[in-house]
Amino acid sequence: MTLEEAFKFGKKSLREAGISEAETDAWILLEHVTNISRAMYYVNPKQEMSVAQKAAYCNYIEKRRQRIPVQHLTGEQEFMGMTFEVNEHVLIPRQDTETLVEAVLENMKENMRVLDMCTGSGCILISLMKMTQDSRGRDCIRGIGVDVSEEALEVARRNARRQGTEAVFVQSDLFKNVEGMYDVIVSNPPYIKTAVIEELQDEVRLHDPYAALDGKEDGLFFYREIIKEGRRYLKKGGRMYFEIGCDQGEEVKKLMEEAGFAKVTVKKDLAGLDRVVSGV
Numbered sequence: 001m002t003l004e005e006a007f008k009f010g011k012k013s014l015r016e017a018g019i020s021e022a023e024t025d026a027w028i029l030l031e032h033v034t035n036i037s038r039a040m041y042y043v044n045p046k047q048e049m050s051v052a053q054k055a056a057y058c059n060y061i062e063k064r065r066q067r068i069p070v071q072h073l074t075g076e077q078e079f080m081g082m083t084f085e086v087n088e089h090v091l092i093p094r095q096d097t098e099t100l101v102e103a104v105l106e107n108m109k110e111n112m113r114v115l116d117m118c119t120g121s122g123c124i125l126i127s128l129m130k131m132t133q134d135s136r137g138r139d140c141i142r143g144i145g146v147d148v149s150e151e152a153l154e155v156a157r158r159n160a161r162r163q164g165t166e167a168v169f170v171q172s173d174l175f176k177n178v179e180g181m182y183d184v185i186v187s188n189p190p191y192i193k194t195a196v197i198e199e200l201q202d203e204v205r206l207h208d209p210y211a212a213l214d215g216k217e218d219g220l221f222f223y224r225e226i227i228k229e230g231r232r233y234l235k236k237g238g239r240m241y242f243e244i245g246c247d248q249g250e251e252v253k254k255l256m257e258e259a260g261f262a263k264v265t266v267k268k269d270l271a272g273l274d275r276v277v278s279g280v
Contacts, residue, residue: 001054004045006030010061017065025070029060032074067202080127084159089151090121091212097188099269100243101127103276104186107239108132110140112183115233117174117226119145120212122156122167124186129165137164145169146178149211174222175229181238185230188243189222191215219245223252227259241278249274 001009010026019025031037033056034049049057060073071077071092077084079093080101086092101124104114108128116125125145132140145167147153153169160167170177192213197205204213215221223242230240240261244252249266256264261279269275 001049002046003030003034003036003041003049006049006054006057007041007045010057013061014064019064025064026061028070029064029073030057033057033060067206069203069207072207077121079123080131082123082127082130082163084121084123084126085155085162086121087155088207089149089209090155091188091208093121093123096269096275097124097243099267099275100124100186100188100241101131103267103278104128104184104239104241105131108141108184112141113180114141114143114184114186115178115182116143116145117185117187117230118189118212118222119147119156119169120152120188122159122169124188125167126156126160126163126165128186129167130163133165139166143167144178144180144182146172146174148173149209152209152212174225175233178233180233181235182233183235183238184241185226185234185238186241187222187226189215189226191219191222191243191245191248193217193219219248220251220255223248223255227255227261231259237280239278239280241276244274244277246273246275249277252277253279 007026007030011023014022014026033053063073064070071086077086077093080098084093119125122145125143129139129141129143134140145156150171153171156169172178190213192215194214194217197213242252253264253266256279264279266274267276
């Protein structure tokens with residue numbers, strides 16, 4: 001089987017299975033198996049694949065047909081221009097969350113202490129630390145990532161080492177094991193209503209960790225808890241940032257204002273949907 005034949009087979013097979021991003025996923029899996037770039041592919045699309053490569057590619061395509069996320073097959077996801085390890089223990093980083101990172105960076109200063117609640121893969125905290133490093137690659141902010149899942153934290157620690165940051169990760173049920181005061185608390189908490197989870201795509205419903213999705217009955221449980229407890233861990237003038245579902249902006253804004261936060265704003269993502277709520 002040539003590279004061209006494999007790519008055609010992958011696209012056709014995934015389209016027949018109803019995969020919406022069939023061409024993109026077929027290419028990602030081909031690139032993963034062969035380690036070939038687009039440029040190399042177009043130079044020699046008739047290049048023969050090895051027997052092992054063909055078998056691996058066909059196996060990946062079949063697994064993708066079964067709605068296993070392509071990121072779980074490759075073990076990686078791009079986020080903020082970096083590559084992060086992902087698996088079944090962490091939520092796959094989404095482009096929407098880049099809006100949250102960008103919002104925090106607008107007010108980031110040297111020597112700030114940052115707490116990332118519900119850190120998962122660590123992509124938010126690690127991105128903040130990586131993008132504020134000095135010219136010698138030294139961390140300029142101090143970051144703590146917190147998650148209830150030790151399996152998720154193991155992934156986050158590997159990601160921190162991979163990206164060359166000194167982020168620290170702590171197992172804790174919200175603030176139970178958190179110590180110290182922070183300039184910034186940032187969080188992408190579970191925010192999907194329990195009843196809605198069964199309506200999600202199979203890739204999300206069956207393969208993302210349930211605990212990273214379930215925001216309880218109204219989707220706002222973790223916002224209430226983090227806002228209520230987090231105030232005690234913020235320095236005067238400290239900021240709290242949340243990623244939200246696109247229909248939760250006004251509700252989370254109201255929760256923060258009722259808790260005494262000032263300058264509460266709602267920021268939209270590139271699609272023009274409410275995505276980040278922050279306050280001082």
